Amino acid sequence: MAKVAREMVERAGVNVDQLLELLVKNAAAELTTYYYYTILRVNLIGLEGEGIKEIAEAARIEDRNHFEALVPRIYELGGKLPEDMKVFHDMSACPPASLPKDPTDIKAMLTVLVEAERCAVRGYTQICNMTAGKDHRTYDLSLAILNEEIQHESWFSEFLGEGPSGHFMRRGETSPFVRKFLE
Amino acid sequence: MQRFTEKELVQYNGKDGASAFIAYEGKVYDVSRSFLWQDGQHQVLHTAGVDLTAHLDQAPHGADLLERFPVIGMLDED
Numbered sequence: 001m002a003k004v005a006r007e008m009v010e011r012a013g014v015n016v017d018q019l020l021e022l023l024v025k026n027a028a029a030e031l032t033t034y035y036y037y038t039i040l041r042v043n044l045i046g047l048e049g050e051g052i053k054e055i056a057e058a059a060r061i062e063d064r065n066h067f068e069a070l071v072p073r074i075y076e077l078g079g080k081l082p083e084d085m086k087v088f089h090d091m092s093a094c095p096p097a098s099l100p101k102d103p104t105d106i107k108a109m110l111t112v113l114v115e116a117e118r119c120a121v122r123g124y125t126q127i128c129n130m131t132a133g134k135d136h137r138t139y140d141l142s143l144a145i146l147n148e149e150i151q152h153e154s155w156f157s158e159f160l161g162e163g164p165s166g167h168f169m170r171r172g173e174t175s176p177f178v179r180k181f182l183e
Numbered sequence: 184m185q186r187f188t189e190k191e192l193v194q195y196n197g198k199d200g201a202s203a204f205i206a207y208e209g210k211v212y213d214v215s216r217s218f219l220w221q222d223g224q225h226q227v228l229h230t231a232g233v234d235l236t237a238h239l240d241q242a243p244h245g246a247d248l249l250e251r252f253p254v255i256g257m258l259d260e261d
Binding site: 121126 | 218219221226227228242243244
């Protein structure tokens with residue numbers, strides 16, 4: 001644990017135990033989403049599915065990066081991940097992004113994807129609100145993740161025909177916002 | 184439709200097998216089947232069995248998400 005780092009956050013008025021629980025739950029959401037997106041991606045086939053596969057893959061890799069970036073902050077603040085993977089799965093901040101009953105239903109697939117991203121956007125907004133001006137490092141990290149989650153939501157939302165988002169698909173390397181936190 | 188007082192609502196806190204009910208603007212919603220309300224806890228900060236009307240303003244979502252859950256009663260003012 002980074003003792004003084006935690007102390008600074010506590011002294012700024014943040015309930016660190018609550019914050020840690022939220023960080024662990026969101027880390028669980030990232031890793032489980034990475035897993036579920038793997039299944040979704042392999043089922044994105046055919047004329048419609050192939051068109052979405054590339055952004056689903058970018059979102060999948062970036063969600064794994066979010067997990068990797070969250071873990072050091074959890075331990076710095078004195079938290080830890082559960083030893084039992086099942087416990088970790090079940091405490092996720094977002095519901096499982098399960099494969100739709102009909103995996104050829106691309107609209108259903110996109111709905112699963114956009115719902116997962118919207119859950120993440122809400123989660124990191126909450127953490128940003130909780131830490132703004134108080135816990136600079138967690139805020140910076142959560143904001144970086146939030147930026148990428150908003151892009152993911154936009155990509156899938158456009159495919160669902162919800163209107164233009166102004167975002168382009170990823171060019172260059174993944175995680176342009178979170179990369180600086182990856183060790 | 185069933186009517187609840189705030190004292191009665193407290194029993195439905197989602198703990199130890201109890202149902203998880205929450206109130207918002209006079210309506211009582213059953214969130215027991217929600218993944219996000221396991222054991223009557225929601226995103227660390229909220230618990231079932233209470234009127235959350237005053238809390239929704241600070242939540243990162245609107246009341247529209249409550250429409251996904253069945254309304255099972257009305258909350259009476261104590």
